[in-house]
Amino acid sequence: MAPDTPVSAIPGIAAKAREEFNAGRTRDVEFRKQMLRDLYYLLYDNIDEICDAVKKDLGKGKLEAGFTEISGALEEIQVLIANVAKWTKPKTPPGVPFKYKILMPRTHLEPLGTVLVLTPWNYPVFLTVATVAAAIAAGDTVVVKMSELAPYSANVLASLASKYLDPNVFQFVLGGLEQAKALNAQKFDLITYTGNGAVAKSILRAAAENLTPVHLELGGKNPAIITETSDLAASARNVAWSKSMNSGQTCTSIDYVLVHESVVNQFVDLFKAAIDSYFPDGQLNTPEYAHIINERHFDRVLNLINDTKGEVKVGGKSNRDTLQIESTLVLNPSLDDPILGEEIFGSAVPVLTYKSLEEAVLTTLKIDDHPLGYYLFTGTTADFDFVQKRTRSGALVKNASVIQAAIPAVPFGGVGSSGDRPYHGLSSLEVFSYSRTTVKAPSKAYLLLDTLFHPVTPRKLTILKLMMPGDSYPRKGRVKSSMFSQLAVVAAALALVGGLATKLLQK
Incomplete structure (x- = not known):
């Protein structure tokens, strides 16, 4: 693997990004489209190599890596190439009073300048490429640092970027905490970070020194409510998929489940049946079942399961050598149980029961009132309308899970403690650009x-x-x-x- 970027080189990297932006090449929309095309083929030409790197970092099989890391990124780039020229055309603001029309007010989406992209380890390729594509489409120059916990993915993307992308527009930094600190000390026009709230706070403090705006995509405890009118088999399969995909290490994954008391036993049985159908040889005997990223996180997730006051009904086994933990359903932990107190980011599945939808919604608000995702499995529109009016979340999804992040062009992001300003599609341009007003008054x-x-x-x-x-x-x-x-x-x-x-x- 390539050596870490010397900390002493980082001020020069940031200065080079500023210099290239000031040269003006990235303002041309055709140049941006060419860069996006290059990024597209960086992925398309090297799918096997990229999937192999992800396998080494996280244990994901090619099916899962191909869908969650490659396919969505390619589609997002396609959307940007097809629409960037249209989305960046000057627009007349709606609602301008008639008497001001002669001044020809217009708004323009213009590039912010230099962007620092900090991406996490759980979806190292998709989250890096989708974010970089957004910045390129907006006309920014980009400096990227991926998580050191996914070193194989970071190295393969850095190597491919040197071959496919303009090194003046796009620069890679390899390394860990020291490199991250040095980057945060530089003056950028935007820092975008995907990860957890604790790190986000440190980034915000560092960015404040330079008054650098920060874009955050965080996580939270995403609930799933399963009503007695839902298709229980489909609901159980969705929960099982959400918690087994990447071993639950997904910011949009279902974190905990509330099931109507009249159907909870049936749901538990159907959840076990779904896991068994996905992994007929058992999860711990399936090489394609992703592992926990490292031993520290393995111990953290395992402790949440071992210390719970709830009853383990499904799963519970683990393998320290492979860092795999079965999708483990824990029934009726108390609300002060640690498994309900922090984002699990792993394969544990706490299940609570409820009597009324009102009760279920109030419980979710006590646990986390700003989740990134909120999932409702129901057979009625009235239930969906009720939940939408009573809750806040980055997305509200009916009868499905996780999939909202993979829909091209659909805004994706959080609210409050789960993030701010969604991106993807047009929203990406709005995050990585600023709205500049022009007024062209007649000479008289x-x-x-x-x-x-x-x-x-x-x-x-x-x-x-x-x-x-x-x-x-x-x-x-x-x-x-x-x-x-x-x-x-x-x-x-x-x-x-x-x-x-x-x-x-x-x-």
């Missing part, structure tokens, strides 16, 4: 604005009164625009035109 605009200039005259005060918003709405009842306000705008416009005509005749 000062004649129109003469009403606002000194000296004050009775005629100017009359025109101002016509231009000023007035008593435009009914004081009670339904709020709607009144015809009076529209007539006032027309009258003011006629007065201004009349004043302009007078001025021109005086020339």
Whole structure:
């Protein structure tokens, strides 16, 4: 593997990114599309090599790695290539009053500049490529540091990037905490971080020194509510898939489950049947079953299972040599149980029971009121509407799990403690760009604005009164625009035109 990037080299890397952005090449949309195409083929041409690296880091089989790491990233790049020119065209802001139209106000999505991308170990390829693609589409220059806990993935992407991508636009930093600290001390125009809240706080503190904005995609305790009207077999299979995929090390994975008390025993049996069907030889005997990332996290997840006050109904076995833990269903832990107190990020599945949907929703709000994902398995639209009105989350998903992050162009992100400002598709451009306003006043605009200039005259005060918003709405009842306000705008416009005509005749 390649050596770590020397800490002493990092200020020069950041300076090179700024210099290249200031050269202006990345502002050209066609140049961005060419870079996105290069990034696309970096993945497409090297699927086997990339999947092998992910296998070494996380134990994911090729089916899982191909879907969760490669396919979604390729589709996201395709969306950006197809739409970046359209999305970056100047736009007239909606709702501009008629009297200001002559000033031709427009908004432009323009690149922020230099972006530092810090990505995690759990989906090292997808989360890196999707984020880099967003920054490239926006016209930024990029410095990337992947997690040192996924060294094979980081090394293969760094090596391929040197062959496929413009080294002036895209730079890779390899290493651990020391490199991360050195990068955070540099001046960037945006830092984007995907990971946990504790690290996010340290990044925010460091970024504050340079007033650098930070974009966060974090996690949380994502609940799944399973009602008595749901398709229980499908619900159980979704939960089993969510917790076995990447061994539950997924920010959108179901963290815990609330099942209606009348169907909980049936759900437990169906969950076990789903796991058995996915892994007929047993999870610990399946090489394609992903392992926990390292021994420290292995012990953390295992301790949550061993220390629970709930009853282990399914799974519970582990293999320290392979760092694999079975998908373990724990029934009815107490709310103060550690397994419900922190994001599990592993293969444990706490299951609680409830009597009413109101009770279930209130329980989720006590555990985490800003999760990244919120899952509801039900047979009724009314249940979905109820949950949507009573909760907050990055996404609310009915009768499915995890999949929202894989839908191209659909905004993905959290709220509150689970993150901010979703990305993917158009939202990616909005995160990695800024909205710049332009106003193009006619050369004789000062004649129109003469009403606002000194000296004050009775005629100017009359025109101002016509231009000023007035008593435009009914004081009670339904709020709607009144015809009076529209007539006032027309009258003011006629007065201004009349004043302009007078001025021109005086020339």
